[in-house]
Amino acid sequence: MSEAMIQQTNHSVMHTYQRFPLSIAKGKGSYVWDQDGNKYLDYTSGIATCNLGHVPDSVHQKLSNQLDNLWHCSNLYEIPTQNELAALLTENSCFDRVFFCNSGAEANEAAIKFAKKYAKDKGYTERTEIVTFHQSFHGRTGSTMAATAQEKIHQGFTPLTPGFRYLTLNEDKALESVNNGTTAAVLLELIQGEGGINAVEQVWIEKLSAICKEADILLMVDEVQTGAGRTGTLFAYEQFGIEPDVMTSAKGLGSGFPIGAMLAKKECASTFSPGTHGSTFGGNPLAATAGIATIETILKQNILEQVKVNSSWLQEQLEALQAKEEVMVSVKGIGFLIGVELKEEANFFIKAFREKGILVLSAGSHVLRILPPLTTTKAELTQFIEVFKEVLVEMKGTTV
Numbered sequence: 001m002s003e004a005m006i007q008q009t010n011h012s013v014m015h016t017y018q019r020f021p022l023s024i025a026k027g028k029g030s031y032v033w034d035q036d037g038n039k040y041l042d043y044t045s046g047i048a049t050c051n052l053g054h055v056p057d058s059v060h061q062k063l064s065n066q067l068d069n070l071w072h073c074s075n076l077y078e079i080p081t082q083n084e085l086a087a088l089l090t091e092n093s094c095f096d097r098v099f100f101c102n103s104g105a106e107a108n109e110a111a112i113k114f115a116k117k118y119a120k121d122k123g124y125t126e127r128t129e130i131v132t133f134h135q136s137f138h139g140r141t142g143s144t145m146a147a148t149a150q151e152k153i154h155q156g157f158t159p160l161t162p163g164f165r166y167l168t169l170n171e172d173k174a175l176e177s178v179n180n181g182t183t184a185a186v187l188l189e190l191i192q193g194e195g196g197i198n199a200v201e202q203v204w205i206e207k208l209s210a211i212c213k214e215a216d217i218l219l220m221v222d223e224v225q226t227g228a229g230r231t232g233t234l235f236a237y238e239q240f241g242i243e244p245d246v247m248t249s250a251k252g253l254g255s256g257f258p259i260g261a262m263l264a265k266k267e268c269a270s271t272f273s274p275g276t277h278g279s280t281f282g283g284n285p286l287a288a289t290a291g292i293a294t295i296e297t298i299l300k301q302n303i304l305e306q307v308k309v310n311s312s313w314l315q316e317q318l319e320a321l322q323a324k325e326e327v328m329v330s331v332k333g334i335g336f337l338i339g340v341e342l343k344e345e346a347n348f349f350i351k352a353f354r355e356k357g358i359l360v361l362s363a364g365s366h367v368l369r370i371l372p373p374l375t376t377t378k379a380e381l382t383q384f385i386e387v388f389k390e391v392l393v394e395m396k397g398t399t400v
């Protein structure tokens with residue numbers, strides 16, 4: 001489809017996205033096809049959402065069965081599939097209770113409300129703020145946009161929801177000022193996704209966690225992008241030796257079926273009592289079924305081990321390239337949440353990759369974001385590296 005045609009067919013959709021000139025019609029495994037039947041290796045995974053690849057058989061089968069059974073009933077009734085997903089998540093994490101919603105932003109909205117009420121319930125009347133970090137991304141709704149400490153996200157939308165204080169990731173100063181008497185909770189991504197693939201340092205997050213525990217400040221991790229196996233463990237916090245009080249999840253949790261979740265430890269979970277929060281669709285039978293099938297598949301099919309082995313190989317290959325190629329500044333990330341920091345704009349690379357049949361993303365202007373499905377094969381990864389070399393040659397306008 002030509003760029004002009006795509007513009008034309010899009011005239012009734014509100015122009016909130018700067019879309020790539022590509023119209024996706026079908027997906028299976030690691031691949032998608034455009035409307036003209038051209039095939040692309042999808043190393044965006046719908047932004048870390050189709051973690052098991054497109055239309056995975058195990059999820060497809062369970063969802064098909066559920067389609068014949070029940071689509072929706074309200075949260076005013078017990079929902080067996082929702083209970084089952086909650087049990088699966090709590091048995092495989094440090095959390096004890098789950099609230100279901102429909103997206104990452106909604107999960108973070110829940111966490112923000114949760115933090116406010118926790119402080120109120122405890123009688124911490126001065127604790128009216130939630131600390132978040134520069135370069136973070138927590139969503140596009142009123143409160144999650146305010147939680148997101150990036151100027152470009154706020155532009156045009158002031159006055160912002162009050163009650164957020166921004167500090168800098170991995171800085172000692174942040175540790176010194178986090179417990180200033182006004183902090184109810186800290187909300188952070190352990191690896192910032194949209195903000196450039198920036199991981200917290202081990203020592204720093206351990207200290208932050210200790211400060212929060214000591215002062216009864218809630219430590220809330222936004223695992224919307226890092227969860228559902230993306231980093232090689234079911235959730236990323238497992239790799240940092242910490243136990244947060246609250247975690248949010250979405251993106252990869254339903255393999256592309258919309259679902260979000262906010263999980264809490266039992267010590268604080270009763271903060272949300274009947275009538276304090278809710279959602280019509282949250283954790284409905286179809287969404288919960290997609291979640292069950294996704295988590296079961298990740299846990300039962302040795303996917304996490306596969307991610308560890310294959311992502312190490314990919315990172316080594318990228319680091320070897322980076323050692324030779326001046327345009328590559330650094331290789332960042334954990335598991336299959338990978339960023340390549342570039343001297344040039346990432347957009348040049350994204351276009352060059354697309355023209356060679358591979359889809360990748362950016363994270364900020366100068367970081368190429370690579371999000372393979374967790375199930376990608378060694379052959380596909382090899383193809384990706386070969387194409388990366390071609391793109392580098394093209395960029396220099398010379399042959400090596």
Ligand SMILES: *Cc1c(COP(=O)(O)O)cnc(C)c1O
Pocket residue numbers: 102103104105106108137138139140189193194222223224225226250251
């Ligand atoms: C994508 C993302 C969100 C927002 O999720 P939506 O489902 O788009 O609302 C929040 N936090 C992080 C870390 C994300 O990557």
